[in-house]
Amino acid sequence: MKFFKRFILVALAFILLLNLASCNNKFNAKVYSKVNNIVTEEALNNYNINVDQEDDSLPNNRTLIIDNKELYDEIFVDDSIECDFTTNIIYVYVFRSVYASNEIKILDINNENGTLTISFKDESGNMFVANASSPYARWIAVKMDKTNSNKVEFIKK
Numbered sequence: 001m002k003f004f005k006r007f008i009l010v011a012l013a014f015i016l017l018l019n020l021a022s023c024n025n026k027f028n029a030k031v032y033s034k035v036n037n038i039v040t041e042e043a044l045n046n047y048n049i050n051v052d053q054e055d056d057s058l059p060n061n062r063t064l065i066i067d068n069k070e071l072y073d074e075i076f077v078d079d080s081i082e083c084d085f086t087t088n089i090i091y092v093y094v095f096r097s098v099y100a101s102n103e104i105k106i107l108d109i110n111n112e113n114g115t116l117t118i119s120f121k122d123e124s125g126n127m128f129v130a131n132a133s134s135p136y137a138r139w140i141a142v143k144m145d146k147t148n149s150n151k152v153e154f155i156k157k
Contacts, residue, residue: 026109029144031120032081033104035092036139043075044137051096051135063152064092081143089146091118093154097138099124101131104140107157116149118142121157 050058066072067089072081075092083090102122110117120140124131 027111027144027147029106029109029118029142031104031106032141032143033102034100035076035081035141036137038076038078038080039139040075040077047094049094049096049137051137053096053135061093061095061154063154064094065152066090066092067146081141083143087146088143091116091142091144091152091154092139093118093142094137094139095154095156096135097122098132098135100133100136100138106142109144111147111149114148114150116147116152117155118152119155119157 047062047064048058049062050056050060053060064075066075066083068085072083072085072090081090099122102124104120105123107119107121108117109119
């Protein structure tokens with residue numbers, strides 16, 4: 001009987017850990033780490049950022065909220081990111097990077113007081129392979145369930 005109780009306790013603890021781990025994706029978020037190659041030339045020019053940190057007239061980063069097909073078509077050259085805009089939304093973040101080959105990993109998504117906060121980090125691949133490049137404007141996209149947020153912030157950790 002003791003074995004059975006311990007087994008149930010361990011099983012419940014395991015289930016709790018799995019639930020806690022899955023809470024991070026409560027918005028059904030999917031990150032697209034490398035979308036620079038599907039961004040239109042017009043969007044690349046219109047949403048330019050201060051990559052070299054020499055032009056103070058440009059922002060250091062940009063956040064775009066894509067909530068309809070028309071805006072999607074202005075930003076992307078094809079339908080690589082399938083999105084049903086009745087239930088989903090795409091947030092695009094443009095920022096300065098020197099790691100073109102790194103994947104982006106979402107660490108956390110919070111929706112508080114009308115602000116959606118998406119925390120992320122660069123996931124380096126092989127630490128023995130040099131993957132740094134000259135600075136460039138990196139575009140990432142996060143497709144997720146629609147929320148009632150009217151503002152979104154990306155935080156690189």
